[in-house]
Amino acid sequence: MDFINNIKDNFYLNFVKEDRYLYILNGLKNTLLITIFSILIGIIIGLIIAIIKTLTEQNKNSLTLKILNKFCNLYLTIIRGTPIVLQLMIFYFIIFSSVDVPKLLVAIIAFGINSGAYVAEIVRAGINGIDPGQMEAGRSLGLTYGQTMRFIILPQAIKNILPALGNESISLLKETAVAGYIAIEDLTKGGDIIRSRTYDAFTPLIVVAITYLLIVMLMSKLLNRFEGRMRESDKR
Amino acid sequence: MIKDKTIIEVNDLIKKFYDVTVLNNINIKIKKGEIVVVIGPSGSGKSTLLRCLNLLEQPSSGKIIFEDINISDKSANINKHRQKMGMVFQHFNLFPHLKVIDNIILSPLKSLKLEETAANKKATELLKKVGLEDRKDSYPSQLSGGQKQRIAIIRSLAMEPDVMLFDEPTSALDPEMVGEVLDVMRQLAKDGMTMVVVTHEMSFAKDVGTRIIFMDDGKIIVDTDPKSFFEDNTNKRVKDFLNKVR
Numbered sequence: 001m002d003f004i005n006n007i008k009d010n011f012y013l014n015f016v017k018e019d020r021y022l023y024i025l026n027g028l029k030n031t032l033l034i035t036i037f038s039i040l041i042g043i044i045i046g047l048i049i050a051i052i053k054t055l056t057e058q059n060k061n062s063l064t065l066k067i068l069n070k071f072c073n074l075y076l077t078i079i080r081g082t083p084i085v086l087q088l089m090i091f092y093f094i095i096f097s098s099v100d101v102p103k104l105l106v107a108i109i110a111f112g113i114n115s116g117a118y119v120a121e122i123v124r125a126g127i128n129g130i131d132p133g134q135m136e137a138g139r140s141l142g143l144t145y146g147q148t149m150r151f152i153i154l155p156q157a158i159k160n161i162l163p164a165l166g167n168e169s170i171s172l173l174k175e176t177a178v179a180g181y182i183a184i185e186d187l188t189k190g191g192d193i194i195r196s197r198t199y200d201a202f203t204p205l206i207v208v209a210i211t212y213l214l215i216v217m218l219m220s221k222l223l224n225r226f227e228g229r230m231r232e233s234d235k236r
Numbered sequence: 237m238i239k240d241k242t243i244i245e246v247n248d249l250i251k252k253f254y255d256v257t258v259l260n261n262i263n264i265k266i267k268k269g270e271i272v273v274v275i276g277p278s279g280s281g282k283s284t285l286l287r288c289l290n291l292l293e294q295p296s297s298g299k300i301i302f303e304d305i306n307i308s309d310k311s312a313n314i315n316k317h318r319q320k321m322g323m324v325f326q327h328f329n330l331f332p333h334l335k336v337i338d339n340i341i342l343s344p345l346k347s348l349k350l351e352e353t354a355a356n357k358k359a360t361e362l363l364k365k366v367g368l369e370d371r372k373d374s375y376p377s378q379l380s381g382g383q384k385q386r387i388a389i390i391r392s393l394a395m396e397p398d399v400m401l402f403d404e405p406t407s408a409l410d411p412e413m414v415g416e417v418l419d420v421m422r423q424l425a426k427d428g429m430t431m432v433v434v435t436h437e438m439s440f441a442k443d444v445g446t447r448i449i450f451m452d453d454g455k456i457i458v459d460t461d462p463k464s465f466f467e468d469n470t471n472k473r474v475k476d477f478l479n480k481v482r
Contacts, residue, residue: 131329133327133329134329134331136292136325137323137325137330137388138343139318140290140292140322141319141342141347141392141395142316142318142343142347142348142395143315143342144347152333155333156333
């Protein structure tokens with residue numbers, strides 16, 4: 001009985017008293033906002049870079065492409081070679097230090113640019129994974145490079161990419177937990193604030209952990225269902 | 237067009253992959269209505285030659301002239317010319333994400349800008365011709381190899397090409413499916429299609445071919461009619477090859 005009362009008291013103290021549950025709710029909202037918008041930015045950047053890189057491989061003579069490709073490589077090297085926490089801090093304390101931009105937006109930009117580097121590799125692998133015979137068949141029928149890409153290569157590549165893209169979203173969701181470094185009250189920070197008010201570490205931190213876990217499980221489930229539907233068109 | 241008109245002309249074609257010369261100074265004239273069968277040992281450059289004809293491989297030097305236009309010239313609109321040159325691949329290369337019917341009508345819709353109803357009608361006629369009209373809503377993965385290759389052939393025919401190129405169309409098939417694909421090709425030959433066929437099917441070469449080109453080491457060794465090729469050949473390399481494939 002004592003044990004149950006204890007839990008009840010802890011719950012009241014950590015979440016109900018002074019409306020502390022709002023830290024969790026508000027944090028969850030910010031975490032989701034950052035994740036959703038930065039994965040969108042990531043997909044856009046990733047697609048552009050993947051297409052530039054694929055085009056460069058196919059047209060070795062174009063100078064414009066070569067220069068663009070160099071920039072892409074520089075971007076990929078820097079982003080993948082430094083910690084995301086540091087990138088976030090550089091964006092907030094250096095690049096956006098003198099302009100008045102909402103913190104949340106800075107985080108979305110930083111995480112989006114970071115994610116783009118990983119998505120680019122995913123998309124490129126997806127395009128490269130398509131049998132070269134598909135491009136040849138499309139071109140031999142008189143379709144242009146662009147038409148073949150759009151109607152034949154990319155639709156097949158997306159199927160290959162989807163699982164990896166889902167995993168990227170899941171890791172991005174967890175990586176956003178460092179948003180607290182620029183004083184954003186995300187889910188992790190929310191739990192931490194409650195801990196510092198109530199001096200009870202166990203309850204808020206475990207609740208935050210369970211929240212992340214539930215979202216990740218939900219995302220995995222949605223992803224599986226979506227993949228299944230995509231596979232139906234193969235009907236093997 | 238007149239029957240004797242040259243449709244494809246290859247002038248001094250050289251193709252190198254890095255420093256390996258795969259095609260060494262090839263010259264051919266192919267006339268309308270000819271069934272040219274290209275044979276030779278593996279690695280002799282047969283497939284590369286075929287792939288140079290529609291510029292899937294860029295020649296290192298030399299000219300490809302198709303219907304009086306130099307299509308190997310950089311200024312030529314290659315997509316336009318490829319519409320008139322059908323190609324059938326060893327591994328079919330059907331589009332796995334599209335139904336059979338959509339495989340066939342994709343290029344007529346997108347590059348010939350045909351109306352969907354007209355394209356569908358044409359595709360259904362072609363499907364009937366090869367006896368596969370009941371498979372039009374199947375996906376390629378549900379078809380046998382022979383069925384896939386027949387679909388690949390009519391996918392090219394849907395563009396109403398003037399020439400059909402076949403790159404070892406039966407090499408990836410189980411033996412019992414070779415016949416059904418060769419039958420479609422025979423019919424096509426009977427209908428007067430100009431064809432260039434790279435194959436190891438000697439009976440097809442003998443019965444259907446109107447001209448045999450034998451290649452070895454990136455060169456054309458013999459270029460003659462099937463009768464003299466198979467019966468009165470004195471060339472040692474040809475004899476060796478024929479002994480091996482028989």
